[in-house]
Every structure is written in structure tokens, then in C-alpha cells.
Amino acid sequence: MDDHQRSEHRNLVKPLRCIVKLGGAAITCKNDLEKINEANLEMVATQLRRVMISGSSSSKVPGMDWSKRNGKLETSLDVDEFKDQELLESSSFIVVHGAGSFGHFQASQSGVHKGGLKRPIVKAGFVATRISIASADLSTVAKALDLGFIPVLHGDAVLDELQGCTILSGDVIIRHLAEHLKPDYVVFLTDVFGVYDRPPTEPDAVLLKEIAVREDGNWSVVKPPLEDSQVEMTVATHDTTGGMQTKISEAASIAKLGIDVYIVKAATTHSVRALSGDLKGNIPDDWLGTAIRFAG
Template sequence: MIIIKIGGSVLSDKKRKFHFRETVVKSIAYEISRFFPEEKFIVVHGGGSFGHPLAKEFAIREGLRDYSSRHGFVLTHLAMLELTKKVAQSFLDNMLPAFPISSSSIFITENGRIVKGYMDVVKEALSREFIPLLFGDVSFDEAKGIEIVSGDEIVLHLAKEFKPEKVIFLMDVDGVYDKFPGGRLIEFMKAKEISELTLEGSSGIDVTGGIRKKLEVAGEIVKYSKEVWFVNGLIKDRLSRAIVGNGIGTVVVP
């Protein structure tokens, strides 16, 4: 099994509210179709320009406060449902049965970390040769009342549950750089080296932690998977090459 995370910066331009890169997502779906159903997949996607701006506008990460936060909680969830509908349709156009599973319905968080996850629907979907499609979403939170459950947090929980062969993060750059822009691409690293890295630079709106958080998550994921890849999801065949193990990007190993 392979878990693929489609970053919000891949499926949308985060600087353009409610923007969707249909051609890019269809290309990703086509690459997955080369290997499915012989290979099992779970796909998780980020919030992009659908979820992040609303989560920031309504300060969802500050927790449940008043009517405004409840209003924003619902609006953010509805925006994510709209985005996942677009992703699922792009997969269907490539004959891939991606089945959307609402993350807010199966995960409970505490300060944004998943503490309860109900995996039965995911398991049933896999057993029937569907591709479970999950997404970064709002969550009911035991500490704050409401929170955001990020796509990266979801990927980590899925890795613990399903022990995938590999996890692939699709980004809008070629991998992890020590400095961005203008830095060096880090092609290989061991999990123990992540805490020693000094990273500089970021772009767009991201309320879930950015590349530093992704690397920390990767360090956890490799306890349950052989390798974690960071590759450019905007360039044709980069995903396919990572799937077969001959990728261009950054690979993290135990």
C-alpha cells in the first residue's frame, strides 16, 4: 500500500481563493491509474486555497469561542467538501474510484493531534478496491472545542494504522531545500537528522505548519513505513518515479 498526500499548493494556487488546478489533479490521477488496482492507495489532500483562508479568517485554531467561530467552522468544512468533490471527479475521469471520506466525521483531535480515529470505513473501502480519499478538515477537539486536523496529521495516523510501503508527499517544488528560494535540494536524509536541519523560507497561507511540520511528521511516519518521499506534484511523472522508487526529490528513511 502507498499513501499519497496531495499538497494544497499542488491542487491550488494558495494566493487565489477557491482556485483549483484541475489539469494537475487529473495528471496525478492518471499516474496513479498506471498502478491501480494492483497497488492499493489511500489519498489525502490538503486545504489549499479552499480551507486555509477560511480557517485563518475565522481563527479556527483558537478554538470554540462564539457564534462566529461556529459559523466559520461550518463554512470551512463546506469549502473542503467542495474541494474534495473536485478532486474525486478528477479521479473518476481517470477511471479511479476515489471515495471521499469526511475527515471531521472520523477523527477527534486534542490540540490538533488525532486522539480518536474510526478506520472501519477506510478499511471497508480498501477491501472493495476503492481509493479512500481523505482531506485536511475542521475537527471537534477535546481541548479547544474545535480545531483543524491537517492532512499531514491524517497521513501520520493512517501510516500507524496501515503500515504502508511508502508515503509520498506531492509539493509545488522539487523536494525539501535547506533554504527556499535559492537553496540546496536535500535528496536524502535519515529521520534522526531532521531535528538538526535549519530551514529558511516559505510562501502562501498555511495554518497547519508548513514544511518544518511535514518533516517532523515524516520522521514519525518512517517508524511505520520504509520511506517517505517529497516530490514535485506539478511535474509529469515525478509521482510515478517515486512510486517505483526511482524518484527525483527528497527521501526520508528510518
């Protein structure tokens, strides 16, 4: 990509408000193979729709879900509903979703994240499926935003010059997009309230409300003050993209750009506040989540 193209990406016709990561652990049942967390997914979709759409004079927004289950339409669609419907003004968002239990188990078992391209099961997978560029090129994403679409991206198995193949994490894609498209803020929706000083399943785990990132990329906890600054993080054995460790690393890189990052539990009132952009300035005491900001 040349300098002219990079410059174009930074000057979207419609500024990018937010990049959202739908964590796989939040929208699937992470310990059950290929099982959706339907309640969470429905609530997250509803909240996203609410914060994206603004300026509608109509109390009703017609559904556009043509998806089928068991051969039947889940929603009744009347095309006439759209004839006199105003074009809704929506904020510019990009959504990146994780695979959760629909990808990590298989990737861990096959070893695709460690460069196992020579293994028959991995090679067959690449041959049998279309090899996609999961991040899409920036010009396509920027064009979609300017046309009023909401790009939906995801991580995937990709070829790699050093390892042969690996998993390109959605968290890495978000950092790449944030660097070039400069959103107002970034929100990671997870299955826990945020970043803790130790695994949140432990009884004395403390939620870190605010983390400051310095110019050199190192970070420290601002709120609450901790006697021991060491933060312990674990990664599930089947998580092939680094779990919370990758989120912290990528969030710190984004914060260095002057873009606030919020890590918050999906499908909660706290996630709505983060998605709405209501957390600029001081973090409210009653908000549960982690804000990661540039200290400079």
C-alpha cells in the first residue's frame, strides 16, 4: 500500500466511530464444541443496533432478516414496509467477531496455529476451502463504510511466510484497522467484566478499571492502585489466538495511537455505555469494565 492509499484511508467521507470485537467466548459456549450462546448473541445484536442507529423519526425499524431455521422464516417480512421508510442515519461501525467454540477446538487439535501446513489434516483444510483474506483490504473496508455498510470481519487460518500457516487473530485485525482508519474508540466485548489482576475465577481477583499505556508500549494500572503491579493472565488450552494476553497487547498498541479502548462484558448495561461512547473523560465508579488509554 502506498502513501496515497494510506492517506485516503485516514480521510473517510464518514468518520469511523467505533470498531467492535465480538469475543468468541461471549457469543459461543466456549467449553462446548460448536455451541452458540444464543441469549448473549441476541442481546449483543440488539445493543449494537441500538447504538448504531440514530436520528430515526420512526418508532419501528423494519427487520431485514431473511435467515432460515428448520426451513421457516424466523421473521415475517412485508416488502411494502420499506416503500415509505426513511433512510436511517447510522453511525459508522466495524464489527469483528471471534470463532469461539466453532474454531479454536479444531485449530488447536490440528495445529494450524503452529504452522502445521505439512500435516494432511491442515493441508486438506486449505485445499478444500477458499483461502480468504480475513482482514479484507483497507480500501474495500473504507469504501463500504462510506457507502453506509457495516463491515463484518473475522479472524481465520492464513498462509504464513515463516511458519507455513497460522491463525490471524481478529484482535490483530482490529489493531491494523485502527491504525489506518482511526476510530473514535474501540470496544472488546468479552465473557468477563474486563481485565483482572489474576484469573477472574479466583476469589480475590480485582477488576482493573483503568490502564495507562506509555510511549514505549509498557503499561501500568491507574485504577485501582495495586500494591503488586504484576498481572497474571491465563489462556485456555484450546484458545489458539492468545486469549486475554493478545487483547491486552493489541489494546495497548491501539491506545498508543490516542484511541481509547474498552474491554467489557457483553450483553450488559456496561457494554451499552462503552458502545455508546459515554466513557470519555473520567471513568464512572459504577461502570464495570477496563479502559485502556494513552498516558501521554
